[in-house]
Amino acid sequence: MKKAVSVMVLVAVAALTIFCFGSIASAGEEVKMVGVITKIEIAGKDAKTATATLKDNKTEQLVVITVEDDLTLDKFKDHRIVEGDEIRCKYEVIDGKNVSKLFRKTAGC
Amino acid sequence: MSKKSVTAAVLGLALAATTALAAGVHPGKESIEKSGYKGPETCEECHPGSAKGFLDTVHWKHASKVTNVEGLNPKEEYGMKNRIYVMCNGNDIVNNLKEIPKSPVTGKSKFSGCNTCHPGNHLSDVGSTGAAAEAAVDCLVCHSTDYDFRQRKPFKNEKGEVVMGQDRSAKAALAIGKPTVKNCMVCHEAAGGGVIVKRGFTFTKDTDAHAAKGMVCVDCHKAKNHKMPTGHDPNNWANDGLFVSCSDTSCHGVKPHKDADLNRHCAKIACQTCHIPRTGGAFAKDFTVWEQTPDKFYEPTTLKKEANETTPVYAWYNGTVKNTPHFIGPKGSKKDGKSKITPFKIFQGKAYYNKQTGELLSMDFAQPMSDGDTRAGVLSAAKTLGLKNPEKIAKEAVPGWQTIYFGSNHLVTKTKALYCANCHAPNGVLNFKDLGYSDKEILKLTSPELFMEKLAQKQKEDW
Numbered sequence: 189m190k191k192a193v194s195v196m197v198l199v200a201v202a203a204l205t206i207f208c209f210g211s212i213a214s215a216g217e218e219v220k221m222v223g224v225i226t227k228i229e230i231a232g233k234d235a236k237t238a239t240a241t242l243k244d245n246k247t248e249q250l251v252v253i254t255v256e257d258d259l260t261l262d263k264f265k266d267h268r269i270v271e272g273d274e275i276r277c278k279y280e281v282i283d284g285k286n287v288s289k290l291f292r293k294t295a296g297c
Numbered sequence: 298m299s300k301k302s303v304t305a306a307v308l309g310l311a312l313a314a315t316t317a318l319a320a321g322v323h324p325g326k327e328s329i330e331k332s333g334y335k336g337p338e339t340c341e342e343c344h345p346g347s348a349k350g351f352l353d354t355v356h357w358k359h360a361s362k363v364t365n366v367e368g369l370n371p372k373e374e375y376g377m378k379n380r381i382y383v384m385c386n387g388n389d390i391v392n393n394l395k396e397i398p399k400s401p402v403t404g405k406s407k408f409s410g411c412n413t414c415h416p417g418n419h420l421s422d423v424g425s426t427g428a429a430a431e432a433a434v435d436c437l438v439c440h441s442t443d444y445d446f447r448q449r450k451p452f453k454n455e456k457g458e459v460v461m462g463q464d465r466s467a468k469a470a471l472a473i474g475k476p477t478v479k480n481c482m483v484c485h486e487a488a489g490g491g492v493i494v495k496r497g498f499t500f501t502k503d504t505d506a507h508a509a510k511g512m513v514c515v516d517c518h519k520a521k522n523h524k525m526p527t528g529h530d531p532n533n534w535a536n537d538g539l540f541v542s543c544s545d546t547s548c549h550g551v552k553p554h555k556d557a558d559l560n561r562h563c564a565k566i567a568c569q570t571c572h573i574p575r576t577g578g579a580f581a582k583d584f585t586v587w588e589q590t591p592d593k594f595y596e597p598t599t600l601k602k603e604a605n606e607t608t609p610v611y612a613w614y615n616g617t618v619k620n621t622p623h624f625i626g627p628k629g630s631k632k633d634g635k636s637k638i639t640p641f642k643i644f645q646g647k648a649y650y651n652k653q654t655g656e657l658l659s660m661d662f663a664q665p666m667s668d669g670d671t672r673a674g675v676l677s678a679a680k681t682l683g684l685k686n687p688e689k690i691a692k693e694a695v696p697g698w699q700t701i702y703f704g705s706n707h708l709v710t711k712t713k714a715l716y717c718a719n720c721h722a723p724n725g726v727l728n729f730k731d732l733g734y735s736d737k738e739i740l741k742l743t744s745p746e747l748f749m750e751k752l753a754q755k756q757k758e759d760w
């Protein structure tokens with residue numbers, strides 16, 4: 189029954205983050221922004237972390253985002269994401285760093 | 298399949314099996330190191346015919362004959378090349394890659410076009426044939442693990458023609474292997490106008506049971522001479538005539554479970570129904586009203602959700618598709634003996650219809666993208682397609698909605714698969730009435746009588 193219950197709870201509670209990202213960040217602390225990348229800094233092919241500086245479209249402020257997820261790091265490495273790209277980003281402030289939770293190119297149809 | 302490519306396939310398999318990921322040990326490496334990479338001709342030395350063969354696939358033609366969709370001409374080919382629907386209200390023809398008019402606000406232009414997701418160079422475009430087309434195939438976009446995507450961008454050549462760039466460096470050609478997930482996702486991740494727009498398609502260990510086992514796209518989509526097997530998504534028509542399904546004997550067969558109760562359900566319920574309980578991506582778009590984005594260009598108003606955030610809709614599906622200007626979706630019924638209850642994402646899109654004929658019209662995005670003028674986009678598309686009285690059509694065009702059912706075939710889970718009470722409780726995920734069950738049947742199908750004993754036993758075991 190344990191399984192059936194957990195399945196039911198999941199189904200009932202529906203759109204939960206556990207399902208999407210496996211991240212347990214509480215939604216409240218997340219900051220959302222759209223901005224253009226002005227700089228990407230990554231230390232080589234095996235780097236496990238990188239920073240990207242985004243210019244916030246609304247405030248024109250520069251925001252430094254720390255990126256740790258493999259998929260986005262890979263896109264920095266093979267240049268699928270480059271300076272000048274516009275990004276939709278969600279980040280969370282952890283130990284003074286803006287750690288990216290979502291980092292996606294905006295794109296039209 | 299030629300004898301050569303059979304041995305090739307066998308050898309390739311053996312390679313893949315013995316070395317974790319064959320990347321780096323490609324037998325052609327030495328030769329490429331010596332003479333560099335000149336495009337497909339380099340590969341053809343050892344893999345003759347592969348470029349020519351590629352030209353006869355959906356990935357090159359963006360079209361094929363389609364037999365399971367109503368209202369189509371069986372002699373014509375259909376696909377992204379020429380279809381008109383409301384996930385992307387155009388096609389490769391009306392939205393051919395070009396520079397859009399300058400934004401009246403910023404004075405800037407940009408390249409836009411559907412055929413950027415094509416492994417040609419645009420001079421040899423979707424469906425082109427002949428020697429130039431063969432030489433233009435971008436083998437490395439699917440086969441290299443060291444591709445520099447800064448090269449894969451549109452630009453204008455000396456003659457002013459728009460060219461789609463490719464990475465043809467020896468460096469990229471030295472990293473040849475069987476396509477990785479990333480290779481396929483170059484185009485599949487952002488289909489429909491951005492990441493996770495079309496179908497909430499992520500393929501990571503967190504979102505898919507097969508990815509968690511280290512499987513890649515081509516472990517299931519095993520291509521033969523570059524013809525890729527697909528399924529029967531009501532929204533995605535073009536196919537290479539090869540099909541893949543979970544119950545193929547080489548995969549799981551029709552009795553995959555130890556539990557006979559689950560196996561019995563497979564006759565009426567698609568595997569996806571229990572094993573893909575969520576879907577995602579865009580659920581509504583409006584092509585008649587475009588929103589200005591921060592860069593001052595415009596894009597169609599789009600409502601979207603994350604990969605796993607949407608509850609699917611369940612319908613009987615027999616693999617054939619209803620196709621009208623306002624509806625594209627599954628055909629089937631409880632009674633036809635062929636249909637199974639299948640999960641779908643419902644997507645609804647608003648676009649312009651021809652006032653005279655009631656047909657859905659298409660749109661060239663160049664003008665709307667620049668200044669939001671959507672009727673100008675309809676006019677341009679009507680001209681490109683040679684419709685009579687394009688001005689009149691565009692002026693009188695009537696906004697309306699089309700509903701599309703999207704197949705839901707990835708994001709597979711074992712641990713969160715639907716179990717007895719997910720369906721047979723009164724608040725279960727299936728709407729038995731809509732699915733055609735009688736009140737009497739429903740009473741029975743929503744009674745704990747069906748699962749009480751089993752779940753009680755399981756509860757005992759689990760604790």
